Amino acid sequence: MVLYFQSNVVSPPYTIYMGADKHENEELIKWGFPEDVWFHVDKLSSAHVYLRLRKGETLDDIPMTVLTDCAQLVKANSIQGNKMNNIAVVYTLWDNLKKTADMEVGQVGFHINKEVRIIKVEKRINEIVNRLNKTKEEKFPNLREEREERDRLEREDGKQKLREQRQREKEEEKRRKEEAALRSYDSLMDSGKMKSNKDAESDEDDFM
Numbered sequence: 064m065v066l067y068f069q070s071n072v073v074s075p076p077y078t079i080y081m082g083a084d085k086h087e088n089e090e091l092i093k094w095g096f097p098e099d100v101w102f103h104v105d106k107l108s109s110a111h112v113y114l115r116l117r118k119g120e121t122l123d124d125i126p127m128t129v130l131t132d133c134a135q136l137v138k139a140n141s142i143q144g145n146k147m148n149n150i151a152v153v154y155t156l157w158d159n160l161k162k163t164a165d166m167e168v169g170q171v172g173f174h175i176n177k178e179v180r181i182i183k184v185e186k187r188i189n190e191i192v193n194r195l196n197k198t199k200e201e202k203f204p205n206l207r208e209e210r211e212e213r214d215r216l217e218r219e220d221g222k223q224k225l226r227e228q229r230q231r232e233k234e235e236e237k238r239r240k241e242e243a244a245l246r247s248y249d250s251l252m253d254s255g256k257m258k259s260n261k262d263a264e265s266d267e268d269d270f271m
Contacts, residue, residue: 070199085169094206105151109141
């Protein structure tokens with residue numbers, strides 16, 4: 064089971080989700096989206112919370128209010144972290160997560176530590192947690208199918224962009240050829256090289 068929340072502090076809202084248990088978290092680690100942002104309480108056990116970015120967005124584009132929502136949700140779903148003040152929440156893009164065979168269920172590392180960011184959480188803010196919980200939905204998605212469909216659509220989008228690029232290149236090449244042909248025609252029609260009808264008449268033999 065996966066729990067879905069809506070961060071409606073901005074419009075349109077962002078989708079936040081997390082696995083209901085460590086085994087579901089394992090599936091999310093395996094089949095997450097590259098554009099998802101992963102959140103976890105630093106150095107403590109907690110839920111794995113994900114934020115789905117919009118197309119083209121980066122970590123720098125996440126509104127601070129949305130980051131705060133994610134951090135509060137992670138804190139609220141950490142047995143130890145929920146009782147503590149001044150904790151740190153780490154976050155990074157899903158594709159920076161590293162999973163090796165020797166790791167325990169739900170445990171992850173990072174490919175590039177420099178791409179992991181930290182947000183400080185001074186204390187639990189019940190108003191935020193309650194607002195998020197009111198939007199909670201329980202679903203049983205097929206995570207693998209969702210990821211494969213996402214990848215298929217991305218491939219189709221890439222193919223369409225490639226077709227559009229090739230069409231633009233063909234049109235540009237056609238335009239260049241037409242301009243070159245026009246320049247060549249203008250050169251042939253140079254007035255200095257042309258003869259008038261009178262010139263043509265003077266060149267003719269007089270049979271009269």
